[in-house]
Structure formats: structure tokens, C-alpha cells
Amino acid sequence: MNKQAVLSLSGGMDSSTVLLRLLADGYDVTAVSFDYGQKHRVELDRAQQLVDYINDNKDQVVAKNEAGTTIVHNFENRVKYQVIKLDGLVSLLDSNLVEGGAEVPEGHYEEDNMKDTVVPNRNKMFSSIIQAIALSIANTKNCPVEIAMGIHAGDHAIYPDCRQEFRDADYEAFKQGNWDADQVTYTTPYLDGDKFDILQDGEVCCKKLNLDFDEVYQRTNTSYKPTAEGLSDYKSASSVERIEAFLKLGRKDPVAYVDGWETAKEHVTALLAAHE
Numbered sequence: 001m002n003k004q005a006v007l008s009l010s011g012g013m014d015s016s017t018v019l020l021r022l023l024a025d026g027y028d029v030t031a032v033s034f035d036y037g038q039k040h041r042v043e044l045d046r047a048q049q050l051v052d053y054i055n056d057n058k059d060q061v062v063a064k065n066e067a068g069t070t071i072v073h074n075f076e077n078r079v080k081y082q083v084i085k086l087d088g089l090v091s092l093l094d095s096n097l098v099e100g101g102a103e104v105p106e107g108h109y110e111e112d113n114m115k116d117t118v119v120p121n122r123n124k125m126f127s128s129i130i131q132a133i134a135l136s137i138a139n140t141k142n143c144p145v146e147i148a149m150g151i152h153a154g155d156h157a158i159y160p161d162c163r164q165e166f167r168d169a170d171y172e173a174f175k176q177g178n179w180d181a182d183q184v185t186y187t188t189p190y191l192d193g194d195k196f197d198i199l200q201d202g203e204v205c206c207k208k209l210n211l212d213f214d215e216v217y218q219r220t221n222t223s224y225k226p227t228a229e230g231l232s233d234y235k236s237a238s239s240v241e242r243i244e245a246f247l248k249l250g251r252k253d254p255v256a257y258v259d260g261w262e263t264a265k266e267h268v269t270a271l272l273a274a275h276e
Contacts, residue, residue, distance in 0.1 A: 011043030014150030037090025
């Protein structure tokens with residue numbers, strides 16, 4: 001039996017890259033997204049598109065692990081995916097990110113107004129459900145299960161629930177509140193990295209899995225202010241951080257931007273220069 005992992009798959013590039021990393025390392029993945037009334041619901045569509053692309057791309061992919069051992073990935077049901085509906089909460093949540101909230105702020109991702117994009121207790125809500133799923137798999141299959149998350153160093157300043165201190169406290173509460181909870185552990189491969197590090201690993205994983213990098217990342221969304229047609233903005237902080245990573249990587253971002261990639265690139269380049 002393959003190793004088991006449960007992933008909170010937002011549809012953004014961070015958790016999508018974690019999905020690639022898990023597959024490259026030989027895991028069967030149960031991926032879960034959450035509909036909590038977010039304005040950027042296109043991320044749920046992208047998550048489904050990515051899972052479909054991975055599951056349908058090939059019957060099998062051959063990769064090598066760190067020890068050089070060949071791993072044969074049989075893609076039939078390798079990624080099980082489901083959306084959990086929490087949108088009944090939308091009128092009760094105070095955040096610019098949810099429907100009915102104020103305008104999503106624009107600017108650099110380190111600016112203080114980015115705190116307006118915090119959704120109260122969001123990761124704690126998600127974590128409780130993910131933990132329940134992971135422990136259920138562990139009990140059913142009688143095997144260890146890892147919970148994987150795409151949190152990274154760029155999240156730490158604005159989002160307290162993306163810090164290791166929160167993760168440690170949350171995991172301790174999970175162990176205290178459940179029998180056999182030690183069967184479930186956490187992996188956060190990008191905790192000390194940034195979006196550039198994530199994209200670099202995404203390149204590595206795509207090569208290992210014989211997946212097309214652009215096909216993968218055009219099926220992700222990082223924009224908090226997408227258009228109704230799903231075009232990404234390039235002025236909100238989340239988009240700025242993503243575009244910066246692609247610029248450092250020396251690649252064009254395959255997602256479609258309002259006003260096109262060249263305009264997005266020029267705007268972010270100027271913004272980053274002004275922020276230095």
C-alpha cells in the first residue's frame with residue numbers, strides 16, 4: 001500500500017505544488033477544498049481542473065525517489081478530491097476575502113493593510129476537518145497518515161495561523177482530543193521557503209512526474225481579485241507575490257491576467273523597486 005496523505009488543496013500554487021511533491025514522493029492523496037464564500041471561488045474550479053489533469057494525464061508515471069529507487073505511479077484514483085461546503089458561514093465572517101466584505105486591498109504583500117485579507121480562524125476550521133479525515137483514513141487502513149500543508153515563510157507576518165507555533169498548538173489539541181491521534185503527523189515542506197522556492201520545487205516535481213509545468217500552473221489561482229471570467233488581477237498582494245516568484249524563476253506565468261502578462265510584469269517590477 002502506498003503512503004497516505006491528506007491535503008488542504010486551495011487551488012492556489014502553494015498547495016498545488018505540495019500535491020505534486022506528495023505524488024513525486026509516492027503518496028496516495030486525499031485532497032480537500034473548502035467553499036467558505038470566498039470571492040475568488042475560481043480557485044475551486046482550478047483545483048478540480050488540476051486534479052483532473054493529473055488523474056487523466058497518463059496511466060502511469062515513472063519517477064525516482066531520493067535514494068534513486070524507481071517508483072511507478074499508477075494514476076487511477078491516485079488523487080481523491082472533494083469540496084467541503086462551508087459557505088453558510090459567509091454572512092457571519094468578517095473579512096475582505098468573502099462575499100459581502102469590503103474591497104480586497106492592493107499593494108505589496110508586506111504592507112499592513114494585507115491583514116484585511118485574514119479570515120478569522122480559517123485555518124483552524126480547515127484543520128479540524130482535515131484532521132478528522134486523516135484520522136479516519138488511518139483507522140480504516142491501519143496505517144500512518146500525513147497531513148500536508150502549503151504554508152510558507154511569506155505567510156507568517158500576516159497570517160498567524162500559518163506559523164509553526166499555531167501548527168504545534170493545534171496538533172497538540174488534536175492529540176489530546178482523539179484516540180490514536182499519533183497515527184497522524186504533519187508535513188509542511190515549504191514552511192521556511194517562499195513562493196520562489198515553491199515554484200522551483202514545482203519544476204522539479206513536474207519533471208519527475210512527466211507533467212507539463214505550464215499545464216499544471218495554468219490550473220492554479222492566486223488572485224484574490226479575479227474577474228468574473230477568471231482572469232487574474234496583478235495588483236492585489238497575493239498576485240504580486242506570485243508574479244515576483246515567476247519573474248525570479250525567469251518564466252512567464254501561464255495564467256491569464258487582466259491586461260496581459262507584460263502589463264502585469266511591468267506593474268509588479270515597478271512596485272517591487274519602489275518597495276526596496
